[in-house]
Amino acid sequence: MNLPKQPVQQKVLKYAITSLIVAGSIWSASGLEITLEKILKAPEQIAILVGAMFPLDLSQEAIERILPKVAESLFIAWAGTVIGAIFSFPIAFLAANNVAVNYVSEATKQILNGIRAFPELILAFVFLPITGLGALTGTLAIGIHSIGTLGKLSSEVIEGIDEGPLEAIKSSGGSKINELLFGVVPQVMPTITSYWLYRFEINLRASAVLGVVGAGGVGAELINQLRFRDFPRAGTVLVATVVLVLTVDTISAAIRRRIIKGRSIKIDQ
Amino acid sequence: MIKFENVGVVYPGGVKALENINLEINEGDFVIIVGLSGAGKSTLLRSINNLVKPTSGNVVVDGNQVTNASKKELKKIRSDIGMIFQTFNLVNRSSVLKNVLTGRLSQVSTIRSITGLWPKEDKQIAFDALERVEILEKAYVRGSNLSGGQQQRVGIARALAQKPKVMLADEPVASLDPVTSRVVMSYLKKINQDLGITTIVNLHFLDLAKEFGTRLIGLREGNLVYDGSVDDVSDADFENIYGRSIKSSDLIGEDD
Amino acid sequence: MINLPKKPPPSLMVFLGIPAAFLFSYFCFSKVGFNLSDFRENLQNRYIVTDPLFNPKWSWAIENASEAIIETIQIAILASIVGCFIALPLSFYASQTTNQNKISFFLYKSFLNLVRTIPDLFWAMMFTVAVGLGPFAGVLALVMFSLAIMGKLLSETIDSIDPGPLEAAKSSGASHNQSVFTSALPQVLPNFTAYFLYIFELCIRASVILGLVGAGGVGRIIETQRIFLRFDRISPIIVLILVVVILIEQFSVWLRRRIL
Numbered sequence A: 001m002n003l004p005k006q007p008v009q010q011k012v013l014k015y016a017i018t019s020l021i022v023a024g025s026i027w028s029a030s031g032l033e034i035t036l037e038k039i040l041k042a043p044e045q046i047a048i049l050v051g052a053m054f055p056l057d058l059s060q061e062a063i064e065r066i067l068p069k070v071a072e073s074l075f076i077a078w079a080g081t082v083i084g085a086i087f088s089f090p091i092a093f094l095a096a097n098n099v100a101v102n103y104v105s106e107a108t109k110q111i112l113n114g115i116r117a118f119p120e121l122i123l124a125f126v127f128l129p130i131t132g133l134g135a136l137t138g139t140l141a142i143g144i145h146s147i148g149t150l151g152k153l154s155s156e157v158i159e160g161i162d163e164g165p166l167e168a169i170k171s172s173g174g175s176k177i178n179e180l181l182f183g184v185v186p187q188v189m190p191t192i193t194s195y196w197l198y199r200f201e202i203n204l205r206a207s208a209v210l211g212v213v214g215a216g217g218v219g220a221e222l223i224n225q226l227r228f229r230d231f232p233r234a235g236t237v238l239v240a241t242v243v244l245v246l247t248v249d250t251i252s253a254a255i256r257r258r259i260i261k262g263r264s265i266k267i268d269q
Numbered sequence B: 001m002i003k004f005e006n007v008g009v010v011y012p013g014g015v016k017a018l019e020n021i022n023l024e025i026n027e028g029d030f031v032i033i034v035g036l037s038g039a040g041k042s043t044l045l046r047s048i049n050n051l052v053k054p055t056s057g058n059v060v061v062d063g064n065q066v067t068n069a070s071k072k073e074l075k076k077i078r079s080d081i082g083m084i085f086q087t088f089n090l091v092n093r094s095s096v097l098k099n100v101l102t103g104r105l106s107q108v109s110t111i112r113s114i115t116g117l118w119p120k121e122d123k124q125i126a127f128d129a130l131e132r133v134e135i136l137e138k139a140y141v142r143g144s145n146l147s148g149g150q151q152q153r154v155g156i157a158r159a160l161a162q163k164p165k166v167m168l169a170d171e172p173v174a175s176l177d178p179v180t181s182r183v184v185m186s187y188l189k190k191i192n193q194d195l196g197i198t199t200i201v202n203l204h205f206l207d208l209a210k211e212f213g214t215r216l217i218g219l220r221e222g223n224l225v226y227d228g229s230v231d232d233v234s235d236a237d238f239e240n241i242y243g244r245s246i247k248s249s250d251l252i253g254e255d256d
Numbered sequence C: 001m002i003n004l005p006k007k008p009p010p011s012l013m014v015f016l017g018i019p020a021a022f023l024f025s026y027f028c029f030s031k032v033g034f035n036l037s038d039f040r041e042n043l044q045n046r047y048i049v050t051d052p053l054f055n056p057k058w059s060w061a062i063e064n065a066s067e068a069i070i071e072t073i074q075i076a077i078l079a080s081i082v083g084c085f086i087a088l089p090l091s092f093y094a095s096q097t098t099n100q101n102k103i104s105f106f107l108y109k110s111f112l113n114l115v116r117t118i119p120d121l122f123w124a125m126m127f128t129v130a131v132g133l134g135p136f137a138g139v140l141a142l143v144m145f146s147l148a149i150m151g152k153l154l155s156e157t158i159d160s161i162d163p164g165p166l167e168a169a170k171s172s173g174a175s176h177n178q179s180v181f182t183s184a185l186p187q188v189l190p191n192f193t194a195y196f197l198y199i200f201e202l203c204i205r206a207s208v209i210l211g212l213v214g215a216g217g218v219g220r221i222i223e224t225q226r227i228f229l230r231f232d233r234i235s236p237i238i239v240l241i242l243v244v245v246i247l248i249e250q251f252s253v254w255l256r257r258r259i260l
Helices: A008-031 A036-053 A060-095 A102-117 A120-131 A135-159 A164-171 A176-213 A219-227 A231-261 B041-048 B071-079 B096-107 B110-115 B120-132 B148-160 B178-195 B206-212 B235-242 C012-031 C036-053 C058-093 C102-117 C120-131 C135-159 C164-171 C176-213 C219-227 C231-259
Strands: B002-010 B016-025 B030-034 B056-061 B081-084 B166-170 B198-202 B215-220 B223-229
Touching: A008 C058, A036 A231, A036 C120, A036 C135, A060 A102, A060 A135, A060 A176, A060 A219, A060 A231, A060 C012, A102 A135, A102 C231, A120 A135, A120 A176, A120 C036, A120 C176, A135 A176, A164 A176, A176 A219, A176 A231, A176 C120, A176 C176, A219 A231, A219 C120, A231 C102, A231 C120, B002 B041, B016 B041, B016 B223, B030 B041, B030 B178, B030 B206, B041 B056, B041 B166, B041 B198, B071 B081, B071 B096, B081 B148, B081 C164, B096 B120, B096 B148, B096 C164, B096 C176, B110 C176, B120 B148, B148 B178, B166 B178, B178 B198, B178 B206, B215 B235, B223 B235, C036 C231, C058 C102, C058 C135, C058 C176, C058 C219, C058 C231, C102 C135, C120 C135, C120 C176, C135 C176, C164 C176, C176 C219, C176 C231, C219 C231
Parallel strands: B030 B198, B030 B215, B081 B166, B166 B198
Antiparallel strands: B002 B016, B002 B056, B215 B223
């Protein structure tokens, strides 16, 4: 029997990828001085820390101190998302190449990319000396970063619309504004609102960590409790954050599903 | 070889797919099962290798109880039964050879199959199977780069690689055009004749059934309504199986 | 008079949801202390930041931050590889297509969700306490981070694969693990590769800030300079990081095109 030969390139690609992964890991692990000893010790060390957190500190004093901080993270995330939504919405139209002229859309996209490139935390500590320690700084940082991400996503939604309705409006004598209001906005609104909510979920996690640089929220509380080695209280902070994030995720995901699916209307005969 | 003893299948929700089927299929038979879609053909076929577990009665294959077999026994029984699917069920991103080697999984250790270090003999069996359906030269081509007919031949090769005693084919040509359908059916027929593998095929084209089958089984609403030689079957029998007169869509037709 | 169809009542969502969203927004803005006049006043302090920010000390940054930037990249490489490869088997347990056991499916799924809930920097803080300050804590934090994202994305991809090949393998008498490995894994491997590159990009960005809590990388240098308001030293570091991030993203885009 004349057996076919396995093409060489199939094998080469496989080995190339494998060696890239192995070489990358070894280079990184040795550069970071991660030894087998450290790795083997880690599970026990982590178990000790987790063990020290339980039972949680549920004293009234702890709760009264922690809950407002957790709530503050929620407020920062929502206010930041609102800033992002309000500003990104018109900008997204400027960035969409089927609405704005080419050079405007290109330029706007580059600006959005530029904004997106800065993590919230970096924005936060740049604002810190200007707006001071506290929630406002966090809100601005999250808001500005969200303009970048929401602007990009929303413009992609606008670029993906069905052009048919626009043509229909144009052919019936509608203006450019009519086209946007009655052709584009109804098509993109459900997806864009669901992106706002999705961004809110992400921003909640971001606002939780902003406290690390003093920009408000629950992050400062966690780092302080860990620094003072008050592990049961740190555990309470952690659990409270997890509960908040899970709750918000669940509610927000349900609303997003409902928005995307639309309402089913019963028609009475 | 295969025996159905009072087999019934009721799906969760109460749909009766099969009712009290008694049937015996002999070694080396080439059996064709016809019936409307929803008549229970696919359920009947899948109860032979327990992909569908009968809710009453028993299936016996080659002297082994299938219906109440343990997990381990079931694997052994299944390894002797090859199966061919309407949608081919190839892993599109894997090479033809890898797809055919899946037929050898029950015979090799998990470690070997995961690391891809297949024993030489198993590879040879896979090559032989491909040679039999005349598609050996495509061994290292990706499944997705083949035409439908070629994919189904790979499907046949995969089943053959099991070295099965029984071959089940569930609507093997339903996704193919008339010319390719006949090619695929002839491979099945040839394998049945050359290797003596008991073959059971679900079809809904009556002319193909007559052309290739020796024994014909008719199902209607989960009941056995016809069992006999293909040569004896009349149009009236078909109308009884289908519960209506024969339409042109029941025939695959001639090549044009 | 024709019989007009009845207008459906306004949906509860619109009727209550939109006013509620407005009220909640108002409440949040007042809570975070958003106030335009204060804000205008604050803006007059902007020179503290902007003056040094636009006078970057390039030589200082290159001399002092290069090594830390490489450390940042190494953290991201190692963590994304380890995290994604741990997530690979877990994802098959967290999908109902490949795990019919409802209890273990639920446990794996919940585990992945829980890990995803905790922000990356929280992981980093905890690991610095558990295993000590330094990049090892950072790697562990990003392992959890990439594990959670990969687990979610990949298990959802597995949910939607073609179950046909799995049935084919099962019908030939293959064991469950064999079926999954030969019939499900190849179907999701291209997705795995794409997700991996995406997660690697996320890790590069995330690893920049790990140093703020002492978990290694260039964030360590940013943190010390930040405290002394040396924005003239920070701004070139940020630019350097941006260049690296963009270069890596370009590489990742190129690689994605080649492989997929």
